[in-house]
Amino acid sequence: MEKLMKIDRRIIYIIGVCVVVFTMLYPIGLPVKISDLARQTYAAVENLPDGSLVIISPMYDAGAMGELHPMFTVFFYHAAKRGYKIVVVNTSWVQGPQLVHPIAEEIAKEFGLVYGEDWINLGSKPGGSVFLQAAVTDLWGAALTDYTNRPIASFPIMNRVPKITAEFVNACLVLDCGTPGAPTWLTYVNEPENIPLIVGEIQMSVPENMPYVASGQYKGMIAGSRGCAEYELLVGRPGKAIKAQDTMSSIALLITLFIVLGNIGYLTTKKK
Amino acid sequence: MNLSTNPGIWAQAICILAVYTYLYKDNPIWRFAETTYLGLATAYWFVFYFHNYIVVFVKDNVMQNGEWHYILAIILGLMIFFRYVPSLAWLARYPMSFWVGFGTGYVLGFAPAVWLTQVRTSFIALNSVENVLIVIGILATLTYFFFTIAKENPVVGGIAEVGKWYIMIALGSAFGNTVLYRWNLFLSRANTIIVDWLGVTP
Incomplete structure (x- = not known):
């Protein structure tokens, strides 16, 4: 039993890698049941008034794109499908808007959306909470240019949103992997301005953000990769998150097995 | 199998493999990847902020619109560099104290x-x-975090013990989610290696 306590971590890594690669190449097709939270999140986006303007904020860098790219895809796709005007902007996470731009362009092309009229990418703005607070009173002054450094006054869509208030913005869809993130938006924009906040969270941050859902401060939350897979089913566009579920379920099973074995080893050696 | 001809994908794949060599043990390949990333990231941030913010504000707000008060903020920000001059290092405390107070x-x-x-x-x-x-x-x-009340009191101690169990369950949940998140990151990188680089179709 002592051997269980001394398994080389590299053996665990190799087994994990084998499971990931095998389930990726040979999908099992495990069923994905849609949770109430996913339905609530979907409804929060779906039930916005026709012609709404939404802000999608990819508050992440390359490190989190594995989980948050599929969430950006479903949010953008859903908003485009509903015919909402879309403003992509973030603060502090420099790479976010650059990373999501090709995805946005592809979906925009699919729906015939025109850049600058139906959607715009304002890029990443420095300042964190200071930028958000400034954008509440004057988005034009705070953002200055779009993703390609053109003055935002030259884009018709910006006439609809001079500042981020409930009068001009119907909802903020924030993809969050750290600080500043969704709670920052909540504190400086959504709570003071009473704008609905709907978030996408990496798996790791789900527990700490659940209280915001329970309190109604988040109108919905895509909870990790699994939540995104459910949202993909609801929106009718199966993507990367659905494909990942076989692997994630197998890995969860494997980790559980290792935890059980580790505890058996621990308890047995403790008795001795 | 259909190996990618895209140099960007090759760079991604080589960097991913270089970083994952750390899982075996610390080695020069990993260190090369790490320092390359840090250098690139620092340069990227600097250039991004310089061109997208500092230049824009100085050119548009200060020079064109005559909003000279921005210069005060710039001077305050630059004062942080006084920490490299030992005799004037105390001046670097002003921007920090302003920032903390604000x-x-x-x-x-x-x-x-x-x-x-x-x-x-x-x-x-x-x-x-x-x-x-x-x-x-x-x-x-x-109750668990009421450090001013003695936990020797059986009632307070008992309630705090229940609180400890709640905390442990919350931490366990956070740990489980963290492990799954890390594996999800690996899945995304494995997809780059196997599908994008090696061209193996699932």
Whole structure:
């Protein structure tokens, strides 16, 4: 039993890698049941008034794109499908808007959306909470240019949103992997301005953000990769998150097995 | 198998493999990847902020619009570099103290509304097992953090013990989610290696 306590971590890594690669190449097709939270999140986006303007904020860098790219895809796709005007902007996470731009362009092309009229990418703005607070009173002054450094006054869509208030913005869809993130938006924009906040969270941050859902401060939350897979089913566009579920379920099973074995080893050696 | 001819994908794949060599043990390939990343990231941030913010503000706001008060902020920001001059290092404290003071006041102005909503919504009707468990959890966990009350008192100690169990369950949940998140990151990188680089189709 002592051997269980001394398994080389590299053996665990190799087994994990084998499971990931095998389930990726040979999908099992495990069923994905849609949770109430996913339905609530979907409804929060779906039930916005026709012609709404939404802000999608990819508050992440390359490190989190594995989980948050599929969430950006479903949010953008859903908003485009509903015919909402879309403003992509973030603060502090420099790479976010650059990373999501090709995805946005592809979906925009699919729906015939025109850049600058139906959607715009304002890029990443420095300042964190200071930028958000400034954008509440004057988005034009705070953002200055779009993703390609053109003055935002030259884009018709910006006439609809001079500042981020409930009068001009119907909802903020924030993809969050750290600080500043969704709670920052909540504190400086959504709570003071009473704008609905709907978030996408990496798996790791789900527990700490659940209280915001329970309190109604988040109108919905895509909870990790699994939540995104459910949202993909609801929106009718199966993507990367659905494909990942076989692997994630197998890995969860494997980790559980290792935890059980580790505890058996621990308890047995403790008795001795 | 259809090996990619895209140099970007090759660079990604080689960097991913270089970084993952650390899982075996610390080695020069990993260190090369790490320092390359840090250098690139630092340069990227510097150029990004310089061209997208500093240049724009100086050119548009200060020079074109005559908003000269921005210069005060720039001078204050530059004062941070006095820390490299030992005899004048004390001047670097001014921007820091300004920033800390501003930040503290700023947060206190906005954050309580968010916290108070959390507090308000923790007052829930005890009409279900779930709600009862939530209320017990809140009270017991708060009791655990009352360090001014002696835990030797059997009642306080008992409640704090329940709070400790709640904390352990929450941490266990966070740990499980963290492990899954890390594997999800690996899945995304494995997809780059196997599908994008090697061209193996699932």
